[in-house]
Amino acid sequence: MDSRGPSHHGDLPDDIARDSRGRPILDRFGRPVRRRRRDAPSGSRPEGGRHVPGSAQPRGERPGRPVPPPRRNPEETRYTPRTPDRPPYTRPTPPPERPSRYRPEARPVPRYRHEPPAPRPERRPVRPERHDGERRDFGPGPRPRRPRRRRGCGMGCMTPFLLIIGMVLTLTVVIGLWADAKLNRVEATPAQQVANTAGTNWLLVGSDSRQGLTQEEIDTLGTGGDIGVGRTDTIMLLHYGRGSKPTLVSIPRDSYVNIPGYGMNKINSAFTFGGPQLLTETVEQATGLRIDHYAEIGFGGFAGLVDAVGGVEMCVTEAINDPLANIDLPAGCQDLAGPEALGYVRSRAFAMGDLDRVSHQREFLSALMEKATDPTTLLNPFRLGPLISRASGTFTVGTGDHIWNLARLALAMRSGVVTETVPVGGFRDTAVGNVVLWDEAAAQSLFDSLR
Known part of the structure; x- marks a missing residue:
C-alpha cells in the first residue's frame, strides 16, 4: 500500500x-x-551541456552525476488514444498539501495569547555605594522604588504670588495718589528763569511759620507766638545728577544778595517780599543754577516728621543749653525726639553762630532722610502710615511737584551726600542789619561745579 x-x-x-x-x-x-524509447534517433548533446529528449546518451548513463527523473512530453500523455489492451488511466491521489506561511490559518500564534510570559528573575535590591565604598544588601524582596522626581508646577504655583504682588502694587498706587492729593501746593516757579543746567536742583526751605499750632504745641516746641509766614529759617540747595554724588549746599539766611525789584538785602527777606516765587528767583540769580523743584516745611511739620520715624540719632559734640530754642542737650550720641530735634536745628548758641547752625541742619536732614528710607521704617506699617500722613500734610511743594518727587529726593540723600556751605568772605553792618558776605570767587567756583 x-x-x-x-x-x-x-x-x-x-x-x-x-x-x-x-x-x-x-x-x-x-x-x-x-520512459524514453530506445529506438529514438541518436544525437549528441547540444552546445551548453543540456540534455535533449531522444538523444543518444541517456540521462542515467552520464558518469559522476545523480540520475534525474526523465522528462516527459505532456502532449504524449494528454493525447495518447486508448487501445483495447491498454487500461484507462487513473489519476493518483495527490499528496497532502503542506501548510503555507502566507495563509492566516497557518501563521504561528503568538505565545503570549495562550500562555503568560515567563516571570523575570528576581533581583536583590542593593543600596548604592556609600562614601566609604561599602554596599549594603537588603536581602530578598521587592526592589525598592525610586522616589519620583517632583516636577515644577508651572504658572499654577505662581498665581498666589502674582496676586499678592498685584495687590501690593495696587495698594501702593492708591496710597501714593492719596498722599499726593494731600500735599500743599504753591506757585514757586518764577516768571523768568535762568538757562537750564545739568542735573536736578531742589530748593529746600524751612519756614519759621507757627500757623496751625495749638498753644500747647507752641509751649512744647518753644517757638513763641504766631508771626505769620514772613521769614525762612533754613535755605538749602540740593543738587544730584548722573555720575556724581548728591551735594547739599547751605545758604546762610543773612546772606547779602540782590533781590529782584528790591535791591540788596538779606536773602530770607525775599520770602517776606514775594513768597516762594521771589525766593526761587533770587536763589537762581545769585547761584546761576536753575531750580527744578521746591519743598517747604514749617516748625510743626518738622517735629511731627521726626516723631513719625521714631526719632533720629545724633551725636552732639558738646553740650547745648539754649533757652531760646528750648533745649538742654548733653554731649554724646542720643535719640532726638521732635521738640529736641527742632531746637537742635534752630539753636545759634555756638561760636560761629548761624554758620554752625546751618552745618547742624545739613547733618540732621541727612540723618532724617536715612531713617525715613530705612527698611525698618518702610516695612513697619505703624511707622510708614504716620510718616506718609505727616509728610503729605506738612510739606508745601511747587505746583508741578508730586509725592514721588519727594521719594526720589529722600532716596538721593540716603545714598550719602556731600555737604557744603556757601564760602563766606566776612560780615558787615548795613542798613538792614548785620549781614553775611560771600567770597565771590570761591562761591562762583562752587556753583560752576554744579552746573
Whole structure:
C-alpha cells in the first residue's frame, strides 16, 4: 500500500518510468512519466551541456552525476488514444498539501495569547555605594522604588504670588495718589528763569511759620507766638545728577544778595517780599543754577516728621543749653525726639553762630532722610502710615511737584551726600542789619561745579 493512495501499479502501461521500488515516477502535475524509447534517433548533446529528449546518451548513463527523473512530453500523455489492451488511466491521489506561511490559518500564534510570559528573575535590591565604598544588601524582596522626581508646577504655583504682588502694587498706587492729593501746593516757579543746567536742583526751605499750632504745641516746641509766614529759617540747595554724588549746599539766611525789584538785602527777606516765587528767583540769580523743584516745611511739620520715624540719632559734640530754642542737650550720641530735634536745628548758641547752625541742619536732614528710607521704617506699617500722613500734610511743594518727587529726593540723600556751605568772605553792618558776605570767587567756583 502506497502512502499516497491504494496500489494501482499494475494498471499502468509498461512504458511508465518507475523508481527502484517499482513505484511510478510522477511529474509536478501528478501524472506518470513515460520512459524514453530506445529506438529514438541518436544525437549528441547540444552546445551548453543540456540534455535533449531522444538523444543518444541517456540521462542515467552520464558518469559522476545523480540520475534525474526523465522528462516527459505532456502532449504524449494528454493525447495518447486508448487501445483495447491498454487500461484507462487513473489519476493518483495527490499528496497532502503542506501548510503555507502566507495563509492566516497557518501563521504561528503568538505565545503570549495562550500562555503568560515567563516571570523575570528576581533581583536583590542593593543600596548604592556609600562614601566609604561599602554596599549594603537588603536581602530578598521587592526592589525598592525610586522616589519620583517632583516636577515644577508651572504658572499654577505662581498665581498666589502674582496676586499678592498685584495687590501690593495696587495698594501702593492708591496710597501714593492719596498722599499726593494731600500735599500743599504753591506757585514757586518764577516768571523768568535762568538757562537750564545739568542735573536736578531742589530748593529746600524751612519756614519759621507757627500757623496751625495749638498753644500747647507752641509751649512744647518753644517757638513763641504766631508771626505769620514772613521769614525762612533754613535755605538749602540740593543738587544730584548722573555720575556724581548728591551735594547739599547751605545758604546762610543773612546772606547779602540782590533781590529782584528790591535791591540788596538779606536773602530770607525775599520770602517776606514775594513768597516762594521771589525766593526761587533770587536763589537762581545769585547761584546761576536753575531750580527744578521746591519743598517747604514749617516748625510743626518738622517735629511731627521726626516723631513719625521714631526719632533720629545724633551725636552732639558738646553740650547745648539754649533757652531760646528750648533745649538742654548733653554731649554724646542720643535719640532726638521732635521738640529736641527742632531746637537742635534752630539753636545759634555756638561760636560761629548761624554758620554752625546751618552745618547742624545739613547733618540732621541727612540723618532724617536715612531713617525715613530705612527698611525698618518702610516695612513697619505703624511707622510708614504716620510718616506718609505727616509728610503729605506738612510739606508745601511747587505746583508741578508730586509725592514721588519727594521719594526720589529722600532716596538721593540716603545714598550719602556731600555737604557744603556757601564760602563766606566776612560780615558787615548795613542798613538792614548785620549781614553775611560771600567770597565771590570761591562761591562762583562752587556753583560752576554744579552746573
